Amino acid sequence: MSDVEAPAVLDPAIRFTPRVLLAAAGLALLTAAPFLASEYWINAIVVPFLILSLAGLGLNLLTGYAGQMSLGAGAFMMVGAYATFAFQLRVPELPLPLALILAGVIAGATGLVFGIPSTRIKGFYLIVSTLAAQFFFEWLFLKFPWFYNGNSSATISLPGGLSIFGISAENPHGRYFLTLATVALLTILSFNLVRGQTGRNWMAIRDMDTAAAVIGVPIVRSKLEAFAVSSFILGIAGALWAFAYLGSASVQSFGLTRSYQILFIIIIGGLGTIRGAFYGAFFVSLLPLALDWLFQHLLGGQIDAGLLQNIQKAIFGLLIIGFLIREPEGLARLIGWKAAAPIRNPFSRSRTRR
Amino acid sequence: MRKTFLRSLAAAATATLLLAGQASALDTTPGPDSDKQFFPIASYRVGPYAAVGASIWAARIDYYRYLNEVEGGINGVKIVWQECETEWTAEKGIECYERFKNGLNGAPVSAYFPNGAPAAYALADRAAKDKIPQVTLAYGRTEATDGRVFPYIFPVVLTFYSEASALLNYIAEREGGFDKLKGKKIATVYHDSAYGRETLDPLALLAEKYGFENIQIPVADPGNEQSAQWRQVREVKPDWVFLRTWGVSTPVAIKTAQRFGFPSDRIIGDVWASSEEDAIPAGDAAKGYLALTPYPAGANFEIHKRLKKYILDQGKSDLRDPKAFGSVYYNSGLLDALISVEIVRQAQAKFGNRPITGEEGQWALEHLKLDDAALEKAGFLGLSQNLQLTPLDHEGGGSVRVQQWDGKAWTPVSDWVKADRETLRPLIEAKSAAYAKEHGIKPRDVGTN
Numbered sequence: 001m002s003d004v005e006a007p008a009v010l011d012p013a014i015r016f017t018p019r020v021l022l023a024a025a026g027l028a029l030l031t032a033a034p035f036l037a038s039e040y041w042i043n044a045i046v047v048p049f050l051i052l053s054l055a056g057l058g059l060n061l062l063t064g065y066a067g068q069m070s071l072g073a074g075a076f077m078m079v080g081a082y083a084t085f086a087f088q089l090r091v092p093e094l095p096l097p098l099a100l101i102l103a104g105v106i107a108g109a110t111g112l113v114f115g116i117p118s119t120r121i122k123g124f125y126l127i128v129s130t131l132a133a134q135f136f137f138e139w140l141f142l143k144f145p146w147f148y149n150g151n152s153s154a155t156i157s158l159p160g161g162l163s164i165f166g167i168s169a170e171n172p173h174g175r176y177f178l179t180l181a182t183v184a185l186l187t188i189l190s191f192n193l194v195r196g197q198t199g200r201n202w203m204a205i206r207d208m209d210t211a212a213a214v215i216g217v218p219i220v221r222s223k224l225e226a227f228a229v230s231s232f233i234l235g236i237a238g239a240l241w242a243f244a245y246l247g248s249a250s251v252q253s254f255g256l257t258r259s260y261q262i263l264f265i266i267i268i269g270g271l272g273t274i275r276g277a278f279y280g281a282f283f284v285s286l287l288p289l290a291l292d293w294l295f296q297h298l299l300g301g302q303i304d305a306g307l308l309q310n311i312q313k314a315i316f317g318l319l320i321i322g323f324l325i326r327e328p329e330g331l332a333r334l335i336g337w338k339a340a341a342p343i344r345n346p347f348s349r350s351r352t353r354r
Numbered sequence: 355m356r357k358t359f360l361r362s363l364a365a366a367a368t369a370t371l372l373l374a375g376q377a378s379a380l381d382t383t384p385g386p387d388s389d390k391q392f393f394p395i396a397s398y399r400v401g402p403y404a405a406v407g408a409s410i411w412a413a414r415i416d417y418y419r420y421l422n423e424v425e426g427g428i429n430g431v432k433i434v435w436q437e438c439e440t441e442w443t444a445e446k447g448i449e450c451y452e453r454f455k456n457g458l459n460g461a462p463v464s465a466y467f468p469n470g471a472p473a474a475y476a477l478a479d480r481a482a483k484d485k486i487p488q489v490t491l492a493y494g495r496t497e498a499t500d501g502r503v504f505p506y507i508f509p510v511v512l513t514f515y516s517e518a519s520a521l522l523n524y525i526a527e528r529e530g531g532f533d534k535l536k537g538k539k540i541a542t543v544y545h546d547s548a549y550g551r552e553t554l555d556p557l558a559l560l561a562e563k564y565g566f567e568n569i570q571i572p573v574a575d576p577g578n579e580q581s582a583q584w585r586q587v588r589e590v591k592p593d594w595v596f597l598r599t600w601g602v603s604t605p606v607a608i609k610t611a612q613r614f615g616f617p618s619d620r621i622i623g624d625v626w627a628s629s630e631e632d633a634i635p636a637g638d639a640a641k642g643y644l645a646l647t648p649y650p651a652g653a654n655f656e657i658h659k660r661l662k663k664y665i666l667d668q669g670k671s672d673l674r675d676p677k678a679f680g681s682v683y684y685n686s687g688l689l690d691a692l693i694s695v696e697i698v699r700q701a702q703a704k705f706g707n708r709p710i711t712g713e714e715g716q717w718a719l720e721h722l723k724l725d726d727a728a729l730e731k732a733g734f735l736g737l738s739q740n741l742q743l744t745p746l747d748h749e750g751g752g753s754v755r756v757q758q759w760d761g762k763a764w765t766p767v768s769d770w771v772k773a774d775r776e777t778l779r780p781l782i783e784a785k786s787a788a789y790a791k792e793h794g795i796k797p798r799d800v801g802t803n
Binding site for chain 2: 142152245309
């Protein structure tokens with residue numbers, strides 16, 4: 001079990017020398033990355049990729065590990081973003097990292113509340129109840145000017161800019177390191193969670209909740225835990241999306257399409273794996289850009305620009321279908337380090353066979 | 355089997371990285387095009403608003419092509435342009451901005467047009483930081499008119515506040531004077547979004563001033579069912595309806611109004627509900643419908659004659675549907691293109707006839723002046739209003755023309771109607787002061803200039 005989730009670079013349980021080396025190399029690369037890459041790469045590609053990975057990770061804990069379907073990812077991100085804004089605006093003494101954590105806690109509590117129906121319903125019915133969260137928060141944050149401080153455009157942006165303990169992070173490097181540190185910490189947290197009792201409970205519920213109940217897994221508590229932890233991470237991801245990437249956000253930044261996007265990330269990347277979230281985010285955020293670049297340089301000017309854009313969409317869609325036919329369990333299975341090693345997660349195996 | 359697939363995947367990934375790596379190499383500052391001016395076009399050709407987009411980009415490209423081929427560029431400086439797909443979203447809009455902000459092959463950016471409210475709001479902070487002026491023509495944050503707080507944001511030509519005021523002035527004209535407004539009922543049916551809510555405050559203020567009854571009726575996005583709203587309209591029996599919808603909600607509103615027996619010639623659409631794309635889907639119900647616009651429809655302005663002769667008739671146009679030539683959105687693209695070019699011209703007068711950077715573009719915008727002579731020279735007389743921007747006033751215009759739909763085409767039914775901007779200015783300054791306070795910005799001292 002503990003060997004299944006081979007982490008990319010941030011393995012907390014380092015055991016083998018090659019791994020140590022690899023981890024060290026990875027860490028060095030991650031630290032040096034912003035000095036090698038251009039501003040465009042950091043601002044427009046790396047930072048959103050990391051945040052989407054984090055959001056995917058959050059949803060994966062709930063959907064991939066605990067088996068609870070959700071279309072409310074955008075809503076919980078929204079809660080996190082608006083809570084961070086409220087803290088930074090009304091309690092300016094509170095440093096940003098603390099505000100982020102508190103916003104995560106609020107998002108987590110929200111997730112807990114909207115997770116209560118999961119104790120009674122599941123599958124498609126649960127999707128509907130999480131969808132309710134999506135619509136409810138879109139309405140709530142527009143309805144009451146208190147949430148966006150009554151400005152005429154109903155958008156939120158951090159009053160003091162992005163600054164950590166008085167040091168401004170309003171530059172590509174600041175954004176990158178803030179995001180990277182958050183993502184790294186939460187990834188480590190997630191690893192430990194899913195490897196511990198909590199994660200095992202979640203997977204037991206995912207695979208068969210009746211059986212889980214029989215062997216003594218506290219169903220209600222575990223489900224609610226999954227909702228809370230998942231929403232905590234999503235909330236922080238939402239705050240980063242709004243303030244470390246977009247700069248200013250409105251409810252439209254976290255609409256239903258965002259929820260779908262996060263869901264696609266984990267489906268494409270691989271349900272029930274940590275690294276799947278990263279693969280999925282890579283696929284969803286970088287492939288369209290690469291396609292765009294390729295088309296611009298190969299065919300730009302020769303074919304009608306509108307047609308060109310639509311062809312790209314079609315190709316992207318075909319690629320998704322292609323990948324999922326090749327490997328329904330997602331990219332994580334396809335390009336896993338341990339693709340050859342048969343030590344599979346027994347729960348996930350039984351799940352896919354069903 | 356799996357191995358080979360894996361290998362091909364790895365190869366694809368490597369190729370992607372290599373390609374992308376090259377893409378980033380494009381934005382180096384010196385390059386072969388250092389003697390040219392770069393106009394990035396943040397376009398949307400896919401997504402829900404693609405239908406209106408195509409004409410806008412075609413107009414811009416046609417105008418740039420005309421300048422390059424017929425007039426030899428802007429005072430001899432050739433234009434280069436490149437598109438980037440934003441899908442009208444903030445995320446892609448940011449990606450495009452970051453891709454373009456350092457210029458293209460050495461050709462600098464003089465001003466950036468985000469072409470979409472979400473991207474404009476998201477990029478607002480970056481404009482000042484990167485020193486690239488951001489131009490939002492007839493949309494965006496109204497309080498950015500106050501250049502002391504927003505030095506790099508330019509809601510040129512028309513803000514929503516001015517639009518509301520111009521509407522009132524037009525209604526007063528129709529009713530026979532401002533004293534006739536007292537006791538009249540004016541209902542605003544608006545898209546319940548940042549865009550729709552922009553006119554709440556100015557209309558409340560104007561209602562107080564002129565004594566009309568101000569009725570506000572929101573329509574939730576996307577607005578394809580509006581029975582409840584128009585039932586309400588029928589109950590209150592307003593003298594005029596101000597229709598501030600967007601996209602699909604406009605034709606639905608016009609049709610529903612007809613079903614509830616509200617006359618279409620008593621509905622005045624706003625800037626974003628004033629195109630062929632808004633009226634045609636409503637069919638017969640739209641006959642008589644009025645709309646405000648800062649860029650009236652029509653293909654008989656001087657610039658159209660030039661474009662027709664040198665671009666369209668030569669088969670060099672980017673427009674796929676020739677019927678769209680002279681449509682409201684095509685003309686809006688022409689106005690975008692004109693402003694982007696005039697910024698460069700204005701800056702060249704001070705800095706010399708060479709490519710213009712963002713900082714110089716900002717100076718030019720704050721001193722931009724388009725009088726009748728300049729408009730006539732450019733071929734835009736009648737299509738564009740006079741503009742005069744200052745560091746204190748980033749709007750510079752504030753007029754609209756009213757056009758009426760006859761079932762097939764728009765015909766202008768008024769000359770330029772000016773907004774009463776002095777009345778609204780205190781409201782704008784209060785908003786910008788609040789923004790400055792919230793964000794800890796110390797307003798710039800622009801002096802008396």
